[in-house]
Amino acid sequence: MSESPPEGDADERQAHTVRLELVDEPGELLNALRPIAENGGNLLSVFHERGSLTPRGRIPVEVDLECTPRQFETVVEALREAGVNVIQAGTERYGEEVTVLLAGALVGTDLSDTLSRIEECTSASVVDFSLTDEQGADGVSSARLRLAATEGSVNAALDCVRDVADEKELHVVEPLVEGEA
Amino acid sequence: MKLAVMGAGAVGRSVVELADEYGHDVTAFADSTGAAVDADGIDAEAALEHKERVGSVGEADAAAALGADYDCLVEATPTTLGDAHPGFEHVEAALERDRHVVLANKGPVAERYDDVMALADAGAGEVRFEATVGGAIPVIATIEGMDPSHVTAARGVLNGTANFVLSRMAAEGLGYEHVLAEAQDLGVAEADPTFDVDGTDAALKCAILANVLHGGGYSLDDVDVQGIRDVPSSALELAAEDGRTVRLIGEVTADGDVRVGPRLVTEHDTLAVTGTQNIVQLETTNAGRLNISGRGAGGPETASAVLADVGRLPER
Numbered sequence: 133m134s135e136s137p138p139e140g141d142a143d144e145r146q147a148h149t150v151r152l153e154l155v156d157e158p159g160e161l162l163n164a165l166r167p168i169a170e171n172g173g174n175l176l177s178v179f180h181e182r183g184s185l186t187p188r189g190r191i192p193v194e195v196d197l198e199c200t201p202r203q204f205e206t207v208v209e210a211l212r213e214a215g216v217n218v219i220q221a222g223t224e225r226y227g228e229e230v231t232v233l234l235a236g237a238l239v240g241t242d243l244s245d246t247l248s249r250i251e252e253c254t255s256a257s258v259v260d261f262s263l264t265d266e267q268g269a270d271g272v273s274s275a276r277l278r279l280a281a282t283e284g285s286v287n288a289a290l291d292c293v294r295d296v297a298d299e300k301e302l303h304v305v306e307p308l309v310e311g312e313a
Numbered sequence: 314m315k316l317a318v319m320g321a322g323a324v325g326r327s328v329v330e331l332a333d334e335y336g337h338d339v340t341a342f343a344d345s346t347g348a349a350v351d352a353d354g355i356d357a358e359a360a361l362e363h364k365e366r367v368g369s370v371g372e373a374d375a376a377a378a379l380g381a382d383y384d385c386l387v388e389a390t391p392t393t394l395g396d397a398h399p400g401f402e403h404v405e406a407a408l409e410r411d412r413h414v415v416l417a418n419k420g421p422v423a424e425r426y427d428d429v430m431a432l433a434d435a436g437a438g439e440v441r442f443e444a445t446v447g448g449a450i451p452v453i454a455t456i457e458g459m460d461p462s463h464v465t466a467a468r469g470v471l472n473g474t475a476n477f478v479l480s481r482m483a484a485e486g487l488g489y490e491h492v493l494a495e496a497q498d499l500g501v502a503e504a505d506p507t508f509d510v511d512g513t514d515a516a517l518k519c520a521i522l523a524n525v526l527h528g529g530g531y532s533l534d535d536v537d538v539q540g541i542r543d544v545p546s547s548a549l550e551l552a553a554e555d556g557r558t559v560r561l562i563g564e565v566t567a568d569g570d571v572r573v574g575p576r577l578v579t580e581h582d583t584l585a586v587t588g589t590q591n592i593v594q595l596e597t598t599n600a601g602r603l604n605i606s607g608r609g610a611g612g613p614e615t616a617s618a619v620l621a622d623v624g625r626l627p628e629r
């Protein structure tokens with residue numbers, strides 16, 4: 133995924149928000165904050181939602197910082213390089229996450245092509261991926277994909293997954309997005 | 314009220330057995346080959362015993378039941394697709410005689426809703442069909458009570474067999490074929506489970522719900538249907554690792570889209586009922602979300618919904 137450059141004067145310091153997802157281990161938060169300071173970001177606040185876990189048992193953390201738009205790009209890159217899961221960065225909001233299952237001849241139909249096609253045709257990003265290693269006698273395996281979609285584009289992301297899967301004769305188990313109705 | 318009960322399977326039989334408890338008399342009772350007819354009320358025990366011995370509930374012609382003296386026809390013959398024969402003809406015969414109709418049979422209201430309503434509008438008889446969706450659960454009555462204009466969407470688990478299979482596969486890590494065979498042994502799945510596992514049964518129920526919510530115009534063809542056969546147990550394992558599970562969910566959206574398919578829900582989602590349980594979730598204006606769950610099938614359960622409908626009819 134690519135961040136479009138934030139609006140405004142490239143040298144003006146502004147407040148930005150990043151939403152991160154951290155593993156519940158000592159030192160993880162510090163680890164995540166280091167790339168911010170090292171790249172010129174000025175920490176404003178850290179909201180550490182200890183009580184609420186993400187579906188994968190991670191802790192959602194919201195960080196407000198001040199820096200120039202250019203620095204912000206570097207900060208986000210550095211965070212990702214440090215292995216931190218960035219859910220939302222600045223104005224581009226990967227606010228909506230959906231999980232889908234794929235089943236069928238995943239390996240036989242070129243799995244990496246399937247994944248890159250899903251990445252390509254949506255305003256979504258594959259943030260997590262698990263594949264069952266055990267293949268049945270008929271070459272059937274299953275995969276779980278977590279997609280982060282930009283605000284309001286969950287349905288478009290799911291349409292895309294469906295199209296790619298249809299073409300490869302894979303079965304999709306879509307999430308029930310309640311309240312969409 | 315005087316009832317003519319068409320069909321002597323699990324549902325028809327239970328209606329006949331329980332009618333008295335609800336203050337009604339059965340004056341006609343038919344199966345595919347015979348009928349028992351008596352204007353003063355048939356002898357239910359004798360009719361069922363006759364069926365046991367001879368194969369039919371009585372010596373009268375099955376068609377005689379349609380011409381009998383009754384206030385309400387209870388339609389409990391097999392659900393069929395397309396023309397909904399013979400249920401539709403039974404409904405037609407009753408409505409043309411200005412009699413009320415209560416359906417357990419999904420066919421006429423899933424496949425020919427507009428035809429049925431046109432017949433009802435043309436005469437004095439009313440048509441009710443609570444038992445066709447969610448068995449014992451008062452889904453239609455709830456929607457009617459809120460008024461369909463205040464119910465924007467409906468979704469739920471509407472097939473106990475498919476739900477049993479999916480929830481057992483997830484809980485035990487067993488394969489589809491294994492769990493299906495087990496369900497057949499337990500009597501949860503029929504010898505031919507096609508309608509249940511391919512989503513057809515749930516889709517018929519969704520077509521009925523769509524007809525109620527959106528004022529008609531829907532049949533099975535309008536439902537996007539996907540069954541559960543292609544959900545391997547490895548997919549359920551992956552879902553479980555992530556705190557999720559898969560259920561066969563039927564949905565009628567506010568936009569009028571109707572679909573049935575396996576869907577990922579969180580393990581603790583209200584819709585993630587287990588075993589043969591059914592659940593319906595209604596989105597309403599002003600009242601938020603309503604959930605009603607219970608037994609979606611079974612002779613007495615379905616008969617209770619039929620007899621509740623009979624109780625809602627105006628006196629003739």
Ligand SMILES: NC(=O)c1ccc[n+]([C@@H]2O[C@H](COP(=O)([O-])OP(=O)(O)OC[C@H]3O[C@@H](n4cnc5c(N)ncnc54)[C@H](OP(=O)(O)O)[C@@H]3O)[C@@H](O)[C@H]2O)c1
Pocket residue numbers: 319320321322323324325343344345346368375388389390391392393399417418419420444445448609610611612615
């Ligand atoms: N079982 C449930 O839990 C449930 C729940 C909700 C709705 N329903 C619906 O309710 C209906 C009845 O269900 P069921 O389980 O009782 O079905 P079933 O066991 O298959 O019984 C169907 C009955 O209809 C009779 N029949 C067939 N053709 C007929 C005809 N032309 N005239 C008169 N009777 C005829 C059959 O006669 P024979 O006995 O001679 O074969 C049989 O007695 C179905 O449409 C089903 O989809 C069932």
